[in-house]
Amino acid sequence: MSQLFSPISLREQTFRNRLWVSPMCQYSAIDGVVNDWHHVHLAQFASGGAGLVIAEASAVVPEGRISPRDAGIWNDAQRDAWRPIVESIHARGSKAAIQLAHAGRKASTWWPFAEQATAGRGSVAPDEGGWVSEAPSPIAYVGFAAPDELNRERIDEIAAAFAAAAHRAVEAGFDAVELHAAHGYLLHEFLSPLSNERTDEYGGSLENRARLVLRVIEEVRAEVGEAYPILVRFSATDSAPGGLAVDDVAQVAAWALDAGADFFDVSSSGLVAHQQIDAHPGYQVPFAARVREVTGAATGAVGIITTGTQAEEVIASGSADVVLAAREWLRDPHFALRAAAELGEAPEHLWPAQYLRAHRAA
Structure with a gap:
């Protein structure tokens, strides 16, 4: 049996394989409430054999949405809309997680x-249905409106909102939560000296920026208890001078492990427009390997991983414990079934009973 298609456990959850679906924003929610588009979009990946399907970045407060059309989980109506989607994922044999986020x-x-957006506009003005964004420091992302600097009372509110959103995620039936600390969004903004110029206990040293x-x-x-897995997505580097480097993030991950996290989904970049990225197949795998080496924790690798052979090598080499993909699942919602066939695996349990005639005929 390939290592890619071996199970993996985090706390009291066991995932049927190590080929997972990364969160992918669909910009199709209304007032943060997901709908039939999200249902079909996510359930198809479970039919395609994914071990875990992670639902898109879902805001923990209304101001945390990337756009007015982002998903949310800051109220009970949103929680209730997620529940049948989770049930569909479970019915197809996969586990389900949700990424909790604040876009900063x-x-x-x-x-x-x-x-x-196609006309080159960035921020949505308040009179167009937008709002004033918030961040650790009043430094705008290039092309976007300047944010307000968060005061300590608002920081307290946001921390509590993450916990409340996690509680709703449990109620909705999700098997795990992922905290979004990557790609230039709020938690990443606090971590990086390029976006955090605070002089209080949330700024300055790496330890303060990680607070x-x-x-x-x-x-x-x-909020979720000891049995429930907590994943964290980090950007391992800002890919820009003066920004975070992989060893900085590995240190934060070590602290995060002590704080109660279980697994690190290791991506990179997204904080600044002047980043320099050399994108090629597997280019982010070494970041996951380094975080794994430093922390001893389970990690997930991402970054132009498109074949079963490539994914198997990531796991077999010890670079990471899981492979997460996004665009490849969009191109082929049955990516795991294809990868299994490519590796010579014949795990009938991955195949929906309705599709077995295709599998057996092959």
């Missing part, structure tokens, strides 16, 4: 396929 200074922007993400992990752990 990258909030209140036009969704990618909006006419305004919020560690606090969020601790508050979420207190």
Whole structure:
């Protein structure tokens, strides 16, 4: 049996394989409430054999949405809309997680396929349905409106909102939560000296800049209990001078492990427009390997992983414990079934009973 298609356990959850679906924003929610598009979008990956399907970045407060059309989980109506989607994922044999997020200074922007975005506009103005974004420091992302600097009372509110959102995730039936501390969103903004110029206990040293993400992990752990897995997505580097480097993030991950996290989904970049990225197949795998080496924790690798052979090598080499993909699942919602066939595996349990005639005929 390939290592990619071996099970993996985190706390009291066991996932049927190590080929997982990364969160992918769909910009299709109304007032944060997901709908039939999200249902079909996510359930198809479970039919395709995924070990875990992670639902898209879902805001813990209204101001934390990337766009007015982002999903949320800050109220009970949103929780209730997620529940049948989770049930469909479970019915197809996969586990389900949700990414809890706050977009920080990258909030209140036009969704990618909006006419305004294609015309080059960035932020959605308050009189167009947007809002003033919030961040650790009043430093704008290039092309976006300047954010307000968060005061300590608002930081307290946001930390509590992550915990409340995690509680709703448990109620909705999700098997795990992922905290979004990557790609230039709020928790990442606190971590990086390029976006955090605070002089209080949330700024300055790496330990201070990590204070919020560690606090969020601790508050979420207190809310969900000891049996429930907590994943964290980090950007391992800002890919820009003066920004975070992989060993900085590995240190934060070590602290996060002590705070109650279980697994690190290791991506990179997204904080600044002047980043320099050499993107090629597997280019982010070494970041997951380094975080794994430093922390001893389970990690997930991402970054242009498109074949079963490539994914198997990531696991077999000890670079990571899980492979997460996004675009490849969009191209082929049955990516895991294809990868299994490519590796010579014949795990009938991955196949929906309705599809077995295709598998057996092959």
